[in-house]
Amino acid sequence: MKAQSPNTALQLALTRRAVACAWLTVCHEQQRYLRLTLVRLESYIEMELENFYLRQYGVEQGQEIACAFLNDLLVTTPVNATPCLSFLGNVVMDELSSRINPAPVTVH
Secondary structure, eight states: OOOOOHHHHHHHHHHHHHHHHHHHHHHHHHTOSTTOOHHHHHHHIIIIIIHHHHHHHOHHHHHHHHHHHHHHTBOOOOTTSOOOBOHHHHHHHHHHHHHSOOOOOOOO
């Protein structure tokens, strides 16, 4: 088995972050899923979306496919522009977010 490519792993992490940030921006603008945090959303994207491809295709090929899928969720923008979700991205992230249990509220 080949070693995991650091470039693919890094690209996957950066794309995951871009998708999560774009979705949280939409959520903030629409006042939806207000308890969702960046860390929680990134973790859920990794667990639910990326791990699906890793289980199906193995680490190396699974990471490449997951990265391509996450890229399909984004609209192509200039490097310095704010990430923006495609129509598919909005649909997928809405479905994914509806499955995340809300974070418990801590009362002090």
